[in-house]
Amino acid sequence: MGNKEYKETTVFNVYFDEAYKDHSLKFKNENRNYHIDSIREYTIGTFVGWPEDEESTIEIDFTNWKNKWNDIYHRDKDREIKGEFFTQKAGLSNGFSTQKKFLDKRDMLYEFFQLVNKNIDFIQISFESKTFQAIREYIYPTLNLLADKQSQDNFLYGMCKFLDQHAPNDLWEHIIKQNVDQKVVYGEIYRALKSHKEQPMLNKFRRVKRTEKNFCIQAMKIIGTYNQQEFFQQKNNNKHEDFSLQFDYDNFFYGVCLHLKNNQIKKSTVRMLVDPEGTGREVDSAKKYFEVVNPKSIEHIESNSFVGLQISDIIAHTFGAISVYARKSIQPINSEGKKLISKSWFDIDQKGFDLYIEIFKLFEKNSFSSENDKGFYFTYISKYADDAFLCINMIKYYGRFNSFEEFSEETPEQHTEYFNSSIVDSLDRKVFNNK
Known part of the structure; x- marks a missing residue:
């Protein structure tokens, strides 16, 4: 896992939180209230983990980051920073492209992902399609x-x-x-x-x-x-079983088990900490795969008491915003049905480019680069998840470039065409296993 080696007996704290978690399926005003404009198509869940004896170090670094930015934004020092802080008021609606000053939190997010890359080796981002x-x-x-x-x-x-x-x-x-x-x-x-x-x-x-x-x-x-x-x-x-729909989290926890195995971490050494969202389905699914879920010594998990849950929430919201808004910005450009993402996603400055590269380091650290797909379970995706591929390939696309100067050699219009080719190629390889 990363460049570190751990003893087989090392206890790992693994935290799970989710974003875009509206699981309802309903109708409103005779229109299908199902697409991402009203009810989000994907629930994005994030697992982050580290050895139990590293908990205090990570908590100190994260708390210092939180206190600094709470002070800059004139918030209470101990106030929790959640992922919605970055995505509210259509924040990140064009990814990390140049933003209006009052919405621009990219410096803050850049420092957050620096912290993540410095301290955390075990990360999994999961997309589940409703x-x-x-x-x-x-x-x-x-x-x-x-x-x-x-x-x-x-x-x-x-x-x-x-x-x-x-x-x-x-x-x-x-x-x-x-x-x-x-x-x-x-x-x-x-x-x-x-x-x-x-x-x-x-x-x-x-x-x-x-x-x-x-x-x-x-x-x-x-x-x-x-x-x-x-x-x-x-x-x-002379009988027929009726069907009842209920959103579940089994794919999330099945996926993280594969990632743990890929990193040679035994499930028996994992303390899975989950923030129940009212239904308890997250905990129910976790218990199917892990022996220790929300240890008895912790009666109720509150995100403001565990930095792991706060980190998971911010990562989930960041990836969720990219996938949701990227899909919404795709428009047909001719009568033949060709679609392209808006060029605004590539109208980017140095600050936005650096943030994409910092997030791409997560992929590199987990061997999830275009050259090496051994770490595929860094992201675990349900069978139908075009938006997830869109999000992942947006970050991988920026990771191709060695510098902002190299990226700037092409126009935003040219980048939209190149990106379209890359996403089609990725879907072809990942979904249909074509070489």
């Missing part, structure tokens, strides 16, 4: 009709993308409703696929691409075959 969670119970049963895992993963990814982007509101209403007959939902998914396949024009900007039509044909065949099998099974058994 679209993925919402449909997986419907789609998973169909996967046994596909021959291999790669085909299953591709189909699951395609269905998530289709339903997120093209499903009508009444279909989503049935997907998220409690106790819905799955056969009804499968029929509606089939009809939505058929309607989309037959549609010559989605809107004035984008035509239905041939690849989308081909996917619809494949998915209709799979969904239709499965639904027929289910129909005969239900007719014979």
